Amino acid sequence: MSTPSGVLVVGASAAGLATAEALRRKGYGGALTLVGDEPHPPYDRPPLSKQVLAGTWTPERAHLRTAEVLDVLDARFVLGDPAVALDVPTRTVVTASGLELGADAVVVATGVRPRTLPGQADLAGVHVLRSLADSLALREDLLVARRLVVVGDGVLGAEVAATARGLGVDVTLAGPQRFPLEAQLGPFVAGVLADLHAERGVRLRLGSAVTGLTGDGRVDGVLLDTGEVLPADVVVVALGAVPATEWLDGSGLTLDNGLVCDARCRAADGVYAVGDVARWHHDRLGFPLRLENRTNATEQAIVVADNILGAQRSYEPVPYFWTDQFDAKVHVHGTPAADAEATVVDGDPAARRFVVLHERDGVPIGVLGWNMPKQARQLRLHHLAPQAPLPEGRR
Amino acid sequence: MTTTPDTSEVPHYPMARAQGCPFDPPPELRKLQEEGPLTRVRLWDGTTPWLVTRYADQRAVLGDKRVSADMTHPTYPRQAPGNASLSFIGMDDPEHSRLRRMVGSAFMVKRVEAMRPAVQKIVDDAVDALLAGPRPVDLVEAFALPVPSLVICDLLDVPYADHDFFQGNSKAMVNRDSTVEERTAASGALAEYLGRLVARKIENPGDDLLSRLGEKVKAGELTHRGATEMAVLLLIAGHETTANMIALSTLALLRDPDQLALLRDTDDPSVAVTATDELLRYLNITHGGRRRVALEDLEVAGQLVKAGEGLILPNDIANRDTEVFTDPDTIDVTREARHHLAFGFGVHQCLGQPLARLELQIVYRTLYRRIPELRLAADFEDIPFKHDGFVYGVYSLPVTW
Incomplete structure (x- = not known):
């Protein structure tokens, strides 16, 4: 070409x-x-x-x-x-x-x-977070908010909950999983994350799906599938994208x-x-x-x-993401899964510094570091297939 | 009573690094650290000062008022023949403090922080120039040397028209291929230039460091020569050190791609901050050992050091002390290593450290993000290290992307 x-x-x-x-x-x-x-x-x-x-x-x-x-x-x-x-x-x-x-x-x-909930466009005080404008608009509302409900227990929802809590807002995190980020981190690490949020004063209302929003002109609550309504004057919808x-x-x-x-x-x-x-x-x-x-x-x-420019390169990365919440820096390599076998291979969860290896049928599939990014990366190298998209000179 | 040690068994200092381990302290130095806190070493001139190997003892000595940094002291353990006096670096209090205070305000964190946009612009422009230039390129020549040189131009308010002269001569001063005559000529030309610049600032003061020195000259607190010496010190201390850190740390990171990726990909600005101190700890760049002389009898780690005896405190080995740093021989850019001794300790602790940190942080947050495919364009074994220099680093670093 x-x-x-x-x-x-x-x-x-x-x-x-x-x-x-x-x-x-x-x-x-x-x-x-x-x-x-x-x-x-x-x-x-x-x-x-x-x-x-x-x-x-x-x-x-x-x-x-x-x-x-x-x-x-x-x-x-x-x-x-x-x-x-x-x-x-x-x-x-x-x-x-x-x-x-x-x-x-x-x-x-x-x-x-971002995905949205039915009817959210008609209610003031309901936010999504994808763009700079979204972030600034949410911040403006949070500065006067009393009660924030975050709808969605994934990475974005949990990060927003942590940041809003840091601003002194009363925060409730709602979602269908047992723990925040359970799908991405597996139950063990997600359980530690749930503890951290609870300790820092985030109200966790997990395990129930959100079915809608209540309010007239401005949002005043979030409706759960249990029939319960969580009162809110600001809502962030973080249901994925x-x-x-x-x-x-x-x-x-x-x-x-x-x-x-x-x-x-x-x-x-x-x-x-x-x-x-x-x-x-x-x-x-x-x-x-x-x-x-x-x-x-x-x-x-x-x-x-x-x-x-004419190369014929396949793209074969080891997936990697990180999230920062409160004092936790969580680094995730590979494709951890909720049903994988999780083993602590370094550090100590009680000390909030640890690395967890995820294996399925004895095959390593993911490495998760909690405030141990270096060790997690080293284990990634050891356990997961080498990263392909490195420049030629480093292969 | 004076005992003259039997010098036949006293190891020579400095020692050679192990083949293939250019980032690690010499193995003999490690061995001495494991064996004990103090030992005699023999210098080039046959003298046998004390070598202090451990972090805690080095800090204790550097913080002790009974030791002197006076390079003109007759038994000061000199690094080489000659008597290179670098303004207040080689003086004791109160004169040291009096002179140091004259330039200290320029390096206060708040003032240095105000330089951030200008330094960012310098780094951005240097990356632009790299990208617009040929590949492979010598990162030392094309990036690591010009960046700190331009920052000092900014600090000393060197007129833009003189930048080429300034950069050309500062480069010649540190270039290995320069002859001794060329190097002397370059440093002479720079000293002369800085002398004239100080004189100009006395005439037309601005809001810059040299103008403040000019005021001191006018007030009779400082001689014109003293002000020039200080300007030369700031140039040397701020130029070659930072340049070597930029090149050497880039090489170390290219050899440790996981750490490089960690630094490159995060949105957390605190990683560039911790990485800066971690790389300073790991690489040091000043490998000649800090030098002091005891003014009174004192005890260091249970050993009596007599008045007049020299002390050598190599920070490269102290920064690998396992008592202080876990797993000290690996780079961990997220490690909290700010208490390292790369900037020294005590009253002589590096004055310019806020500026050095600022420059390195900006380089670490810019260079690898703008050129994520940066890689070595030579075999690692062929990279020429400055085993013979006062400041450690690499003479050249061929890279491509």
Whole structure:
């Protein structure tokens, strides 16, 4: 494949920017355009539920690059103008304002959008958290809130609960699992996390599904499937996210819980996907995978940039994410599972410094570190298959 | 009574590092640390000062007013022939404090923190230049040296037009390929330049460090020569040290990709903070041992050290003391290692440490994120280490991405 003369990246967040930067680093000198639906320059999302929400960072500090650095990238940024359609044969993207942008290679990096509860749009005081604007709006409400209910017991919900508690708000965390993050961490580590939240004064109302919201104009409660109502003046809905692929309906691309790609992150000839939206075939694991985490955005972007420039690289990472809640820094490598056998292999859970190994049928599948990131990484190296997407020189 | 030790069995100091372990202290030094807190070593000039190997004892000595840092003391254990006096580094109180206070305010955490945007800009621009330049590239020449040099330009308010002159000469001063004459000429030119700059600041003071020194000269508290010496000290202390840390720590991280990934991927800014101190602890870069001379008889770890005897306190071995650091021979960028001795301890503790920390933190939060595929472009075995330098590091570091 010849070097493209124009690359269009749809999505101007971490994965889109990382793709553009990797192309330039690898010597790509052609036209480069990034299209983003938000008006802001690229920013980082992990701080939105932590430092930005807590107010310890100004919003600008979450920007991934300064204006000067973006200048040097020599890319055209079309911001605040979402893509609404892609014509695959001609690789032409149409934006909401009517721009038609053509390119030799199109990179889909549109991320995900939060799931919502029925009727939540009509109630004031109900928030989702995905964008900088979401984070700032939530912070404004939290500063005067008395009772926050977080709907959703995953990573985002638990992080918001921890941050809000740090702001002195009365917080209830509601969700269907027995412990927060049980699906991601397994019952053992999730149980320690539940203890931590309880100690820090988060009310855990877990084990019941949320069925709706109550209120007239402004939210005043969260309805559980038990019939119980949790009173609230602010609610955060953190029920996970769905890939932002609506704009690709009718494009002919395969959409199934993400933009479906081959092992090289290619959805069609000259069309690639990267980041939260990409569901690519992980060759070594042998099944399609979609990862919503920050490290994946950078590492997948490097592989996609290589492949745009003619390489034939498969993307085979060991999945990795981290979460910070109160004083806990939890680092998760591989694919831990709720039904895996969990063994403490280092440290001491009572001291809140430990590493847990997850095994299924005697095969290691995940390593979880609690305030022991270094040891967790070392065990990851030892137990999990070597990480494939390293640059050639390090293999 | 004076006992002259039998020097035939006294080990030489400094000692050689083990082949293939360029980040670790010499094995002989480790052995001495395991064997006991104090031992005699023999220096280049045949003298046999005490070597203090353990962290706690080094801190005790560095905090003791009965020891002197006066390099002109007749039995001061000198690192090499010659009498390089570097302003207040080689003086005792009260003169040391009087001079140090004149520049101290410039390095107060709050003032240094105000330099953050300017330092970030310097680092951003340097990464831009790397990315726009050829590959592979020598990271020392293209990044590690220019960044601290430009930060010092900023600190001393060196006019922009003089940056090239300033950088060119500071580079020649530390370049291994420079001849002795070239190095002397470069440092002479810089000293002369800084002297003129001080004179200019006396005429036209601004809100910068040299202008404050200029005021002291005008008030008669400092000679013009003393002010120039201090400016040279700040240049040397702030330039080569930080440059070596940037290059050496990047090499250490490239050899430990897990630690590099941990630092690169987190949104938690405290990791760059802990990584900075951990890498300082692990790498030290000053490997010649801190030097002192006892002014009175004193006891160190149960051993009598007599007045006039020299003391050598190598921070590289103290920072690997298992009594203080768990698993000291591995890098853990999340470790709380701020109490390391890489900046020394006591009244002479590095004045510029807030600035050094700031520069390193910004480099660690910028370089590896902007170039996540950064990798060595040479065999590790072929990287030239500064085994012969006063400041440890690498002479060159070929990288690509």
